[in-house]
Amino acid sequence: MKLFRILDPFTLTLIAVVLLASFFPVRGEWVTWFDWLTNAAIALLFFMHGAKLSREAIIAGGSHWRLHLWVMCSTFILFPALGVLFAWWAPVPVSPELYSGFLYLCILPATVQSAIAFTSLAGGNVAAAVCSASASSLLGIFLSPLLVGLLMHLNGASGSLEQVGTIMLQLLLPFVLGHLSRRWIADWVAKHKKWIGKTDQASILLVVYGAFSEAVVNGIWHQVGAGSLLFIVAVSLVLLAIVIIVNTVVARRLGFNKADEITIVFCGSKKSLANGIPMANILFPAAAVGVMVLPLMIFHQIQLMVCAALARRYQRQTAKAQADARAIQAQ
Template identity: 85%
Template sequence: MKLFRVLDPFTLTLIVTVLLASFFPAQGGFVGFFEGLTTAAIALLFFMHGAKLSREAIIAGSSHWRLHLWVMCSTFVLFPVLGVLFAWWAPVNVSPEIYTGFLYLCILPATVQSAIAFTSLAGGNVAAAVCAASASSLLGIFLSPLLVGMVMHVHGASGSLQQVGSIMLQLLVPFVAGHLSRPWIGDWVARHKKWIGKTDQTSILLVIYTAFSEAVRHGIWHKVGLGSLLFIVVVSLVLLAIVISINIFVARRLGFNKVDEITIVFCGSKKSLANGIPMANILFPVATVGMMVLPLMIFHQLQLMICAVLARRYQKETQVAAKAATDNT
């Protein structure tokens, strides 16, 4: 009972969502339904962010080059270095494909929608998050196959214009449409901030359910033994903890404020399942794809759950700081 007192309602809802996807994953016609619903929720999220952000905030976010540079370094330098070191070390006798899967995970670009949603939920710099996460995803379509070829000695993939178009259509177009609608709906959005916040949480829950359902449909619980599964979970948690800790340390060391620190943490610590699985189908033999993406699927679920809890903690900190500033004025 004490556990349920400690966990907030959103975290409990998140756990229930994971259990629901594990026992009742979306199947058949419901797969397309939930994928469409998730896409619509994400589009609405970006539309609202576009309507909520002023032109000045967007310009400031896009010009925040120091923040963007570190997010790119965290995604395409820090992660790959850790992946190479871990694959070289290979401390436990498990399938070599698991180590290769972790290396592949570390090469991938960051997520977009969940990074921005968590940044917004935590009270971070959403404008900078939109720019950093979107740039990471777009660059990753071209950089990740190059890194795979260099580090894993696999060739034959290149950036897909269809993937670029999909990212632009799902994320950038709603954001621009929302921002262009700001003169007409900006005041309404400002009056309903609490309701707008629910779109962040809803999109996160939908991403978790659809992603975990996909993992279950791929037979995630039957591909490896309990020992190997536990190994993947532990390594994923350690990897995530290392990257988040380094991001927090660098953000504070370089003098970023709290809202920018939040953005760096959530944009620089994630890996994209949506980009990773299609890319794996191109880069690797079909027979090995399932095992190759298993670390990615587990890491993806864990990063969502851990970052959801972390976002709520940041949210409380920013609310306390805002209240203290108000009381002092």
Template identity: 55%
Template sequence: MTTVFAPLTRPVSALLAKLRIDPFIAAILLTVGVASLLPASGGTATGFGIAANIAVGLLFFLYGARLSSKEAVDGLKHWRLHVTVLSATFVLFPLLGLAASFLSPGLLTSPLYTGVLFLCLLPSTVQSSIAFTSIAKGNVAAAICSASVSNLLGIVLTPLLVALLLSTDGPGVSGQAVLDIVLQLLVPFVAGQLARRWIGGWVSRHSAPLKLVDRGSILLVVYTAFSEGMTEGIWHKLDLGPLFVLLGVCVVLLAAVLTTTSVGARLLGFERADRITIVFCGSKKSLASGLPMATVLFGHGQVGLIVLPLMLFHQIQLIVCAAMARRYARQAAADEPGELVPAS
């Protein structure tokens, strides 16, 4: 079967690579298109919702089973680096998100601004932060630990920050939503950690199928959320003006964080490899964690527009950070110290 479709998939993959579009983002956009044309409704929508909840629980169970305690302990030695990354993730980003409130409701609708603030409260990515750090010749061990700790803390900190910072007059969250995220995300994660002694080796040896579970569960969440948005007509409320404003906000937000982490890491006296880790781990926001969390915190009916800023930001950060990683790699190959200033 693979050989039959290979001539078709290779040109598509080559085109996505040339355009610097993450294939996973392309899959999400395709899922959004399917949900727009063929939205689930009634009993079918209920079934997809249950399946999405189960998939999210499985996703975080696997996250727990993957996290190596040894890697976490080894990486914790760089406590100044981790404090810097966590400060960027859970202090700098939220402050920038709050500063963007002047755009709502004039330029950004309430759901879109809620999405921007929610984006700013999420933990860092794991895979792309580590991958870009490795490409750029940064401190990979510290990146593994920092990104993992960020995701672990984010399971607790993100819903608490959402409950604290989002207005209850809009699409905020309740105490029950925080309890739901503990039961649906934290409990499976802890269960995965406890089961790691038995299944950790299997998880490490079968990364490809587990990656399919990761991405498949997120696509299921996206389809369920956007289907409900279609049936409730929320997409008719989205105009092109706020969409372009949102795109600009995402670009400015990423540029601000990249510049602050770059300059700040240098002023704090970190070595080059550690500065690279701070830049890449401190500037990312996790789509893999954010979509399931949004579904639990806001419900399928409201989550469609709320996760749109996250989807845009995720693609922008991949494009920009990929270019930066290649630039830093060239600097390292030429044995030049270079400046960690974001590429224009």
């Protein structure tokens, strides 16, 4: 019972969604319908972000070059360096494909929708998160295959213009449309801010359910034994903890404010399942893809769970700081 008192309702909901996907995953013709629903929720999320942000905030977010530079370093330098060291160390006698899978995981770009959703939920710099996460995803389409070839000694395909177009259509276009409609709906958005905030949580839950459903349908529980599964979970937790701690320390040492720190933590610690799975199908032999992407599938679930709890913690800190500021002004 103490565990349920420690975990907040949203984290408990995430656990329930994972269990639901384990026993009742989306299958067959429902996959298409569910993908459409998830894409619609994500498009609505970005539309609302565009409507909420002023032109000044967007310009400030896009020009925040120090923040974006560190997020890129975290994604494409810090993560790959940790992956190379871990694959070289190989402390536990498990399948070599699992070590290669972790290295592949570290090479991938950041997520977009979940990074921005968590940044918004935690009270971070959403404008900077939109710019940083989108740039990471777009850059990763071209850079990740090059890193795979360099670090894993494989000849991979280059980035796909179709993937670039998908990112632009699904994420950036709704954001731009939302911002352009701001003059007509800004007051309505401000009035219903509490309910609109639920779109962040809804999109995260849909992404978790869809991603874990796909993992279950692909036989995630049958591809490795219990020992290997525990190994993947443990390494994923350690890897994520190291990156979050480094990002937090760097953000504070470089003098970023709390909102920018939140953005750096959530945009610099994510890895994209959406980019990773299609890319693996191109880069690796079909027989090796299942095990190769298993660390990515599990890490993806763990990063969502951990970041959900972390976002709630940041949210409580922000609310407390605001309450203290109001109390001081009232004196």
